[in-house]
Amino acid sequence: MSAVTLTDIVKRFGNFTAVHRMSLDIPDGSFVTLLGPSGCGKTTTLRMIAGLLDPTEGDISIKGRRINDVPIYKRNLGLVFQNYALFPHKTVAENVAFGLKYRKVPREEARRRVAEALELVQLPHLGERYPRELSGGQQQRVALARAIVIEPDVLLLDEPLSALDANLRENMRVELKNIQSRIGVTSVFVTHDQSEALAMSDTIVVMSEGRVEQIGAPEEVYNTPASEFVAQFLGASNILPAQALGIEGGELGLELPGFPRLAVPASRAPDVQKSGPAKLVIRAEKLVLESPDSEANGRYSVPAIVETVDYQGQSARYFLRVGDQQLQAINMIDQRPFSQGEAVALRFRARDCAALPVDPAP
Amino acid sequence: MSIEAREARQPWILLSPALTAVTLLLFVPLMFIVVYSFWLRSAVGADTMGFHIDNWQRALTDPFYRYILWNTLKIAAITTVLCALLGYPAAYFIARSRGNKLVLLVLLMLPFWISYIIRTMSWINILGTSGALNSALMSLGITSEPIRMLYNEYTVILGLVHFLLPFMVLNVFVSLDGIDTNLEDAANSLGATKWQAFTEVTLPLSLPGLAAGALLCFVLAAGTYITPLILGGPRDAMFANLVYEAIITQLNWPMGSALSLLLLFVLGLLVLVYNRYLGMSQLTKGLG
Numbered sequence: 001m002s003a004v005t006l007t008d009i010v011k012r013f014g015n016f017t018a019v020h021r022m023s024l025d026i027p028d029g030s031f032v033t034l035l036g037p038s039g040c041g042k043t044t045t046l047r048m049i050a051g052l053l054d055p056t057e058g059d060i061s062i063k064g065r066r067i068n069d070v071p072i073y074k075r076n077l078g079l080v081f082q083n084y085a086l087f088p089h090k091t092v093a094e095n096v097a098f099g100l101k102y103r104k105v106p107r108e109e110a111r112r113r114v115a116e117a118l119e120l121v122q123l124p125h126l127g128e129r130y131p132r133e134l135s136g137g138q139q140q141r142v143a144l145a146r147a148i149v150i151e152p153d154v155l156l157l158d159e160p161l162s163a164l165d166a167n168l169r170e171n172m173r174v175e176l177k178n179i180q181s182r183i184g185v186t187s188v189f190v191t192h193d194q195s196e197a198l199a200m201s202d203t204i205v206v207m208s209e210g211r212v213e214q215i216g217a218p219e220e221v222y223n224t225p226a227s228e229f230v231a232q233f234l235g236a237s238n239i240l241p242a243q244a245l246g247i248e249g250g251e252l253g254l255e256l257p258g259f260p261r262l263a264v265p266a267s268r269a270p271d272v273q274k275s276g277p278a279k280l281v282i283r284a285e286k287l288v289l290e291s292p293d294s295e296a297n298g299r300y301s302v303p304a305i306v307e308t309v310d311y312q313g314q315s316a317r318y319f320l321r322v323g324d325q326q327l328q329a330i331n332m333i334d335q336r337p338f339s340q341g342e343a344v345a346l347r348f349r350a351r352d353c354a355a356l357p358v359d360p361a362p
Numbered sequence: 363m364s365i366e367a368r369e370a371r372q373p374w375i376l377l378s379p380a381l382t383a384v385t386l387l388l389f390v391p392l393m394f395i396v397v398y399s400f401w402l403r404s405a406v407g408a409d410t411m412g413f414h415i416d417n418w419q420r421a422l423t424d425p426f427y428r429y430i431l432w433n434t435l436k437i438a439a440i441t442t443v444l445c446a447l448l449g450y451p452a453a454y455f456i457a458r459s460r461g462n463k464l465v466l467l468v469l470l471m472l473p474f475w476i477s478y479i480i481r482t483m484s485w486i487n488i489l490g491t492s493g494a495l496n497s498a499l500m501s502l503g504i505t506s507e508p509i510r511m512l513y514n515e516y517t518v519i520l521g522l523v524h525f526l527l528p529f530m531v532l533n534v535f536v537s538l539d540g541i542d543t544n545l546e547d548a549a550n551s552l553g554a555t556k557w558q559a560f561t562e563v564t565l566p567l568s569l570p571g572l573a574a575g576a577l578l579c580f581v582l583a584a585g586t587y588i589t590p591l592i593l594g595g596p597r598d599a600m601f602a603n604l605v606y607e608a609i610i611t612q613l614n615w616p617m618g619s620a621l622s623l624l625l626l627f628v629l630g631l632l633v634l635v636y637n638r639y640l641g642m643s644q645l646t647k648g649l650g
Contacts, residue, residue, distance in 0.1 A: 052547055072550045073558075079551035085544035089566050098562075102553030150552060 001064070003028045003186035004049060004154055009058035011044050011210075018044040020210045021058070026154075026188065026203075031180055033189045035197040036207035037233070042190045043158060045207075049188060050156050051075050062153055073102070078147030078185070082159040084139040086131040092118070092142050093127035099150035117149040118142075120179060137168045144176070148183060155180070155187040161196060173199055194234045198222060206230050224268060225281065228356060236284035236317075238327045244269075244278035244355065252355055254280055258323035259302055262353060269355035279356045286352035287329035289318060289338055292345045302346040306338050320346065399619035409616055417620035427604065427621070431628070434601040437515065438584035441522040445579045446572060448523065449530030453571075456531070457538035467535070470528050482521050482592045489517065513595040521589040526582055530575040537571020538564070573640050581629050601625050 004026040011019040019041040026032045034042035047053040049060060051072030059066055067075055086095050093114050100110040118124050121141035131139055140160055147155060160176070161169045177200045180187050191197055197204050198218045206213040206221060206229070214226040225231035228239055242262075245253030251263040252272060262280070272278045292303060302322055310317040316337040318329045329346065331337075338344055399417055402410040421427055456466045473481060488494045491508040499505045511517065541564060549559035587602035594600075599607075602625065608618035 050547075050551060052550075071555075072547075073553050073555050075551075076553075077551055079548060081544045081548065083542065083544060085542060085548040087545060087549075087563055098549065098554075099552030102558070146548075146552070156551075 001028050002026060002061075003030075003063060004188065005059075005061040005064075006045070006049070007059040007061070009045070009048065009055045009060065011041070011048060011053065012056045018210050019048075019055075022210075022212055024205060024212070024215070026186060029184045029186055030202040031177070031187045031189065031200060032203045032205060033191060033197040033201040034205050034207060035191060035194065035233075036213075037192055039209075040207040041210040042192075042205075042207050046156055046158055046188060046190045049154070050077055050079055076150065076153050078150060078152035078155040080140070080143050080147050080155070080157045080160045082162050084131070084136075084143045084163070086139055086143055086146070088131055090130075091127065092123070092129050092131065092134070095131065095142060096127075096146045096149050098146060103150060113149055114145075117145040120148070120183075121145045122175075136164055137172060140164065140172065144179070148179070148185060152185065155185045157187060157189045159191055160189075162191070162193070169196075176200070198234070206233065208233075224270075224354060225356075226271075228279065228281075231281045231354075231356070236328050236330060238280075238282045238284065238287070239356075240280045240282075240325060240327075241358075242278050242280040242355070244272050244275050246275040247273065251350075254278065254353075254355060256280060258325065260300055262300065263350055264353045264355050265351055268351065268353065271357045272355045277358045279358060281354040281356055282327075282348060282352060284317070284328040284330040286348050287320075287327065287331075288347045289320075289329055289331055289344045290347050292343055294345065296345070296347060299347040299349050304344055304346045306340055306342045306344060309337055309340055311337055320344070322346070395619040395623060398616050399623055401616040403614045403616050417617050420617070421620045421624050430599060430604055431601050431624075433599075434584050434625075435628075437519060437522070437600060438580045441519055441526060441583040442576050442579045444519065444523050445526050445530040446576060449527055449575065450534050450572065452527075453531045453534035453538055456535050457541075458543075463539075467532075470531055473528065478525060479588060479592070481524065482589055485517065485521055485524070485593055486512065512593065513598075515594070515598050517593040518590050518598050518600075521593040522583045522586065525586075525589065526579045529578045529582070533575030533578065534568060534571045537568040537574075541567050570640055573636065577633065577636050580632065584629055585625065 002025050004024070006022055006024040009019055009022045010017065022041075022045065024032075034045055036042050044053060048055050049062075051067070051070065055068065060068055062075065062077075086092075087098065090098070096114045096117055097110050100113060105113065114127070115124070118127060121144055123138060123141055123145070126134065126138065126142075131142065134142065140163075144160070157176075161172055164172060173196055189197075189200065201218055203215060204218055204221045205215050208229045214221055214230045216224075216226075221230060222234055225234065225237070231237040231239055240256055242254045242256040245255060245261075247253075247266050250266050252266055252269045254262040254264055256262075264280075269278075288299075289304075289306075304320040304322045304327065306318055307321050307326070308319040310319075311333075313333075315330055315332050318331065318338065320327045320329060327346070398409075400413045400415070402412070402414045402416060404410050456463060456470070459466060486493065489511040490496070491510065491512075493511075495511065496505075496508040500508065545563050545567070546556075546559045549563045550556065554562060584600075585602055587600060587606045590598050590600045590603055591606075601621070605618050605622045605625070608614045608621060
């Protein structure tokens with residue numbers, strides 16, 4: 001059963017359309033991430049589900065019930081904000097108990113549930129403290145405890161990790177996901193951070209300029225981007241203009257200058273059927289630099305010149321020149337990286353290529 | 363001079379103009395008043411110097427002075443409550459409006475560009491027997507005789523509210539403007555209605571600003587003599603009017619000094635109590 005269903009949601013602010021006719025089905029218990037750059041409509045969408053904004057058009061249902069006209073305080077949702085939004089004049093325990101008060105939970109039971117929630121976020125002894133006495137990470141855990149103690153139908157997380165520093169963010173990411181799967185609450189997570197999205201989600205919804213670009217499992221979105229935007233936004237990709245030669249024997253033929261004739265599996269080019277202009281997509285980490293005199297072993301091989309080396313310790317990012325085009329490659333480093341000006345062979349496999357149409361259908 | 367010594371001296375150098383001004387223009391005159399309050403006025407005209415507690419004795423025991431002091435505190439309290447009730451919604455509206463906050467704040471400050479006395483006197487043209495309100499009522503035939511509306515306790519309170527409301531609005535606004543709007547959203551998402559979220563979250567968090575505004579209104583109202591002079595009747599004198607009366611009309615400077623110090627003590631005590639429970643920092647925040 002679907003926990004949340006959005007049907008043809010449109011949100012306009014005056015002349016500006018923040019969300020264009022969006023439809024989304026969020027299965028019960030799943031963790032769905034709305035991913036995109038700022039201004040793509042992801043937070044607007046979350047705020048419409050929460051009831052903080054009204055959609056201009058379309059329907060929002062939670063557990064099969066249309067809730068467009070249900071005010072926020074009757075929706076039974078847990079909301080976690082980027083800036084924590086803890087009540088500064090209440091203790092941690094009072095913050096967590098806040099929602100229980102309006103659900104007329106008896107005092108004893110409320111105390112037990114607050115203690116359980118604080119236990120779950122690993123802050124069992126801080127109930128008497130005030131929010132200002134806690135670190136950012138601890139405050140965000142309290143905010144999470146406050147949102148889940150009411151046993152919400154849906155947990156809405158608005159960039160909850162963005163205010164934390166890098167190390168803490170990665171730890172909290174793992175912990176948040178653990179807590180979510182332990183209590184099994186349906187979660188909608190908003191972020192602009194692709195690694196958060198890839199690490200945590202069951203489903204990623206990639207958004208751009210108020211439109212959904214792609215919906216899919218993390219590996220699907222990562223490996224088979226449905227559009228140039230998705231390919232660019234998730235990881236580093238090379239997107240090169242090419243000429244499609246049509247499908248033959250389950251493979252799409254592609255021609256581009258400086259490259260041998262490529263045969264891309266048709267499953268990796270679902271939107272390119274006919275011959276004509278197309279685009280080749282190869283992830284930067286799938287391009288392997290090798291010395292030109294080594295064996296290709298059945299892989300494609302393209303001669304290239306190293307232009308810039310961005311050394312990062314365990315890996316290096318190379319900018320390479322192939323003909324008049326610049327390509328990016330990210331490789332693990334064995335001993336020493338290739339140096340600037342060196343001639344190399346770029347090796348890649350057919351199944352790591354994908355093809356996109358030049359003008360994606362609107 | 364060592365660097366430490368120079369650094370330690372710097373704040374004093376920067377403070378010295380202000381300290382000089384405060385000492386010469388406030389502290390020294392105040393000391394004069396303290397000394398004056400122990401002198402005695404003699405029938406001949408020249409005051410008798412010395413240490414006499416007669417003025418203080420009279421100021422503290424005379425039932426008339428006590429009645430006026432009580433009346434002053436009562437009017438100040440009513441004015442403060444009215445300012446809070448009228449000012450809070452206005453401040454809330456400004457703090458929650460998008461974009462045009464600055465315009466609204468400038469509109470709020472606009473009355474300060476007109477003299478307080480002129481603003482107070484304008485009520486005579488509105489409420490007087492041939493004022494705007496009475497003319498309107500008579501031309502509409504609602505009343506044939508002009509109604510006496512001026513020169514009573516109500517018009518004094520009206521004038522004070524008119525004068526002090528912006529101070530309250532500004533203080534509450536600063537407090538409300540500093541509250542994260544996500545807090546109300548969070549409270550709503552947890553099941554609190556708009557009103558419950560306001561009473562549980564926004565109102566308690568804005569209390570310091572409300573208290574700072576209330577203190578300012580109370581102290582300014584309790585110390586006023588112009589409003590009762592212009593808009594009050596003979597029985598609506600406030601404590602500062604007694605001081606005015608003693609010094610300007612009766613030329614009894616020693617008595618006037620004692621009375622003004624008494625008012626200073628009463629209001630000072632109030633500020634101390636406020637500081638004890640809420641801290642002065644809120645007040646400076648509201649003024650800044």
